[in-house]
Amino acid sequence: MAEGVIAPGQKRRDKGVQRILIEEDAIQQRVRELAADLDEIYGDETPLLIGVLTGAVTFMTDLMREMSSELKIDFMAVSSYGDDVTSSGAVRILKDLNENIEDRSILIVEDIVDSGLTLKYLLDVLQRRNPRDVKVVALLRKIKVDAIEVQTDLVGFEIPDEFVIGYGLDYAGRYRNLPYIGVLDPREYQGYEK
Numbered sequence: 001m002a003e004g005v006i007a008p009g010q011k012r013r014d015k016g017v018q019r020i021l022i023e024e025d026a027i028q029q030r031v032r033e034l035a036a037d038l039d040e041i042y043g044d045e046t047p048l049l050i051g052v053l054t055g056a057v058t059f060m061t062d063l064m065r066e067m068s069s070e071l072k073i074d075f076m077a078v079s080s081y082g083d084d085v086t087s088s089g090a091v092r093i094l095k096d097l098n099e100n101i102e103d104r105s106i107l108i109v110e111d112i113v114d115s116g117l118t119l120k121y122l123l124d125v126l127q128r129r130n131p132r133d134v135k136v137v138a139l140l141r142k143i144k145v146d147a148i149e150v151q152t153d154l155v156g157f158e159i160p161d162e163f164v165i166g167y168g169l170d171y172a173g174r175y176r177n178l179p180y181i182g183v184l185d186p187r188e189y190q191g192y193e194k
C-alpha cells in the first residue's frame with residue numbers, strides 16, 4: 001500500500017503502528033485484576049493514587065474506576081532529559097503534588113518502567129516526605145538486562161524492549177488515544193524529533 005494511505009478498517013490514529021502488542025480487551029481485563037489486588041492490599045485504608053503525567057492518565061482513570069476502595073488522587077509531572085542524560089538519573093519535577101503525603105499511604109501509578117530511572121527518582125523524592133507507606137503499580141515493564149532495580153509492587157505486563165505507544169503512551173506527543181498498546185513502526189522515527 002502506498003505510504004500515507006490508511007488501510008480499510010484502520011483509523012487515522014493507527015497509522016504508524018507496526019503491530020498490536022496488547023489488545024484493548026486484554027488491557028481492560030488486566031486492569032480489573034490489578035484493581036482487585038489493590039482493593040485487597042488497601043482494605044479499609046484511603047490511599048492517595050499519584051498518577052505520573054502524562055502517560056499514566058489513561059491507566060489511572062481506568063484503574064481507579066475499577067477499584068472499590070475509597071481513594072484520593074493527585075498528579076505529578078516529571079521530565080527526563082533524553083537518553084544521554086537520563087542515564088545519569090537527571091530528572092526534574094515539572095508539576096508537584098497538591099497533597100501533603102506525610103503519614104499517608106501512597107500508590108504511584110506509572111505507565112511504563114523502562115530503565116527505571118524516572119521511578120527511582122520519584123521514589124527518592126516522595127520517600128523524603130515521610131509517607132506512611134509507598135507502593136508502585138506500573139502497567140508495563142520492559143524486559144531489559146541493563147534496567148536498574150527499582151521497587152515495583154504490581155506490574156500489568158512484562159513487554160519486550162521495543163518502543164510502544166497507545167493507552168496513554170506517546171511518540172512525539174501522538175498516539176495516546178489508541179485503545180491498545182502497539183509497537184511503533186521504526187520508519188516513524190524518521191523525520192520526527194521527540
Ligand code: IMP
Pocket residue numbers: 055080086111112113114115116117118119162163164165169170171
Ligand atoms: P525510564 O526512566 O527509562 O524508566 O522511562 C520512563 C518514562 O519514559 C516513561 O514514564 C515514559 O514516559 C517513557 N518511555 C519509556 N519507554 C517508552 C516507550 O516504549 N513508549 C513511550 N514512552 C516510553
